Every structure is written in structure tokens, then in C-alpha cells.
Amino acid sequence: MTSLSPSRADAGPTDPAAPLLAVRDLTVEYKTDAGMVAAVERLSFDVGERQTLAIVGESGSGKSAAAMALMGLLPRTARVTGSIRFRGEELLGRSERQLREVRGRRIGIIFQDALAALNPMMTIGAQIAEAVSVHDPSLGPKELAARAADLLGLVGIPSPETRLHEYPHEFSGGMRQRVMIAIGMANEPDILIADEPTTALDVTVQAQILEVVRHVQERTGTSILLITHDLGVVAGVADRVMVMYGGRNLETGGVEAVFYQPSHPYTRALLDALPRIDRRVPRLAQIPGNPSPPGRRPPGCPFQSRCPHARPALCGAESASPLQVADLHTTSCVRVREIESELR
Numbered sequence: 001m002t003s004l005s006p007s008r009a010d011a012g013p014t015d016p017a018a019p020l021l022a023v024r025d026l027t028v029e030y031k032t033d034a035g036m037v038a039a040v041e042r043l044s045f046d047v048g049e050r051q052t053l054a055i056v057g058e059s060g061s062g063k064s065a066a067a068m069a070l071m072g073l074l075p076r077t078a079r080v081t082g083s084i085r086f087r088g089e090e091l092l093g094r095s096e097r098q099l100r101e102v103r104g105r106r107i108g109i110i111f112q113d114a115l116a117a118l119n120p121m122m123t124i125g126a127q128i129a130e131a132v133s134v135h136d137p138s139l140g141p142k143e144l145a146a147r148a149a150d151l152l153g154l155v156g157i158p159s160p161e162t163r164l165h166e167y168p169h170e171f172s173g174g175m176r177q178r179v180m181i182a183i184g185m186a187n188e189p190d191i192l193i194a195d196e197p198t199t200a201l202d203v204t205v206q207a208q209i210l211e212v213v214r215h216v217q218e219r220t221g222t223s224i225l226l227i228t229h230d231l232g233v234v235a236g237v238a239d240r241v242m243v244m245y246g247g248r249n250l251e252t253g254g255v256e257a258v259f260y261q262p263s264h265p266y267t268r269a270l271l272d273a274l275p276r277i278d279r280r281v282p283r284l285a286q287i288p289g290n291p292s293p294p295g296r297r298p299p300g301c302p303f304q305s306r307c308p309h310a311r312p313a314l315c316g317a318e319s320a321s322p323l324q325v326a327d328l329h330t331t332s333c334v335r336v337r338e339i340e341s342e343l344r
């Protein structure tokens with residue numbers, strides 16, 4: 001039986017050493033005709049040194065809003081509260097100029113759509129060199145070209161010295177995404193935020209890009225925050241996973257713990273929907289209903305209206321903090337223990 005106690009911090013699991021990134025009670029609200037609505041509510045998590053955390057959630061769960069808040073890239077009309085500490089320093093409330101210094105140098109970013117992010121009129125080499133020189137203007141053209149070639153080599157692009165002189169349209173979709181990773185890594189950031197880096201690619205290329213991400217992590221030791229709607233891409237890449245739904249963190253834990261001992265019914269439903277090699281007929285479970293949009297979410301668990309185990313009196317109440325189900329494994333499900341025995 002799982003031992004259950006309130007987690008050590010509101011925040012869920014924390015490393016004994018100060019984490020590289022510590023997010024606490026992050027709330028992102030957007031201004032709409034109906035007033036301010038929360039896309040992200042009281043989100044708390046840590047990313048440790050050399051760690052890969054995957055944030056998983058379906059469309060509308062607030063993953064991008066959370067990532068944009070971390071990068072300081074939300075529209076001005078959005079209101080952000082809580083705390084985002086990077087190496088102990090608070091990032092929320094910093095000026096755009098101060099944030100620009102952190103972004104790129106200490107926090108690298110890879111966006112989903114490489115074609116839109118790359119300049120079609122500039123060679124790949126010039127674009128990588130530009131990313132390097134923004135933060136290291138002392139480098140001359142030869143050093144910049146050498147650095148750009150190294151970065152292309154890091155992400156597995158063959159003949160990097162030649163390919164530096166080519167333009168984005170001469171690269172395939174997968175190769176362009178490798179270039180984006182090279183640009184994200186240009187200044188050897190402490191953490192790389194990858195927002196759906198494989199979504200626009202076909203399945204074989206997706207696997208290759210995830211392999212590149214894993215290789216870059218191993219070679220450089222950078223921490224990675226991987227944002228994805230696909231729980232299937234998480235297993236081989238991440239150390240830890242946080243499952244988001246309705247703007248909230250429903251479950252956080254090590255990848256094995258979350259995959260083999262999921263503690264939230266929503267995580268269980270996501271896992272049931274994954275095609276598996278050991279099932280001859282894929283069981284593509286459908287979760288009845290739709291997520292409620294921000295502003296129309298009930299108090300308590302955002303998944304309750306779709307949850308087969310929900311008890312309104314319990315699940316409709318706001319719980320103060322997540323529950324710890326095992327070491328470094330937390331859940332927001334207040335019925336976790338009863339559901340465990342019901343399923344046994």
C-alpha cells in the first residue's frame with residue numbers, strides 16, 4: 001500500500017540541493033471579454049541540474065502558457081504571479097532587458113516550428129553565428145564559423161562545414177529542427193526549454209530528434225524542460241514527468257514511477273490511450289467529455305467531470321497541497337488511496 005502524506009513543500013518534490021529552476025504557485029491569467037481567466041493555476045515544480053523534466057498535457061492544459069511565462073515571452077495583457085527562481089534568482093518582475101540577458105545565454109529555447117523560426121534569407125551558419133555573437137560579441141568570423149560547425153556536429157548534421165553555407169530550404173524538416181537545437185544550445189545554456197520539438201515531424205524523424213535531444217543532454221549536461229502533448233515521447237528522454245490538466249499539475253514523479261504506478265486517474269487514462277507493443281489490438285481508450293476551458297473550471301480537481309472515480313464532495317474541494325505517494329512522487333488526487341484499493 002502506498003504511504004500518503006502531504007508533500008514536503010507545496011511545490012511537490014524538491015531536490016536536497018537547490019534546484020536549477022524552482023517554480024512556485026505560478027499562475028498565468030489572460031485578459032478576455034469575460035474578465036481575467038487562468039490558463040495556469042498554482043503550478044509548482046523543480047528542474048534539477050542535468051535533469052530532463054517533461055511536462056505532458058493535452059491541448060489547452062496550459063503547457064505553452066507556463067513555458068512562455070518561464071521565458072518571459074507572454075503578451076503584455078497576461079498577468080503572471082508566483083515565483084520563478086533560476087539558480088535562486090527570481091525572474092518574475094525583471095525588466096525585458098534583464099530577461100533578454102538570461103534568455104539565450106542561460107536558458108535556451110527550441111520552438112515547434114523550425115521553418116517559421118529560421119530566417120529564409122540567411123545561411124544556417126550565419127543564423128547560428130548570430131545567436132552565438134549576441135552573447136559573445138568578442139568572437140571573430142573564423143571563431144564563429146568554427147563554433148557553428150561544432151554545434152551542427154553536436155546535433156548530428158553530417159558535413160557541418162559545408163552545410164553552414166546552405167539556406168533553410170535546403171534542409172529537411174528534421175534537419176531544420178536539429179539546427180533549432182543547435183541554435184538553442186549556441187551559448188551552452190544551463191537549461192534548454194523545448195516546446196513540442198517533434199510535433200511537426202513524422203514519426204521516424206521524431207524519434208531521431210528525441211535521440212538528438214538525449215545526446216545533447218548527455219554530451220553537455222544541460223538540463224532540459226521538454227513540453228509535449230504525447231506521453232509516448234517521454235519514456236526514453238525524460239528523468240521526471242509532470243502531468244498537466246486544466247492549468248494544474250496533477251501528478252509529478254520519476255518516469256518509471258509515473259508509467260508503472262500512476263497515481264492520478266487522468267495519468268492512467270493517458271497511459272491507457274498509448275499504443276503498446278505488448279497489446280495485439282491497440283486499446284485507444286477515449287476519455288469521455290472535454291476539458292473545461294479556463295474561466296469555466298469547477299473548484300477542486302479539473303478532471304472531476306470526466307473521472308470515473310470522482311466523488312463530488314471530495315473532488316470538488318480545493319486541496320491545499322499535493323499528496324506525496326512515494327519519494328519524489330506526488331499526486332493531486334485526493335482519492336488516490338481509495339482508488340488504489342478499488343482497482344486492486
Ligand SMILES: Nc1ncnc2c1ncn2[C@@H]1O[C@H](COP(=O)(O)OP(=O)(O)OP(=O)(O)O)[C@@H](O)[C@H]1O
Nearest residue numbers: 030039057058059060061062063064065066293294
Ligand atoms: N492570449 C490568450 N488570451 C486568452 N486565452 C488564451 C490566450 N492564449 C491561450 N489562451 C487559453 O489558455 C489555455 C491554455 O493555453 P495553452 O496554449 O497554454 O495550452 P497548451 O496546453 O499549450 O495547448 P496547445 O498545445 O494547444 O498550445 C487555453 O484554453 C487557451 O485557449
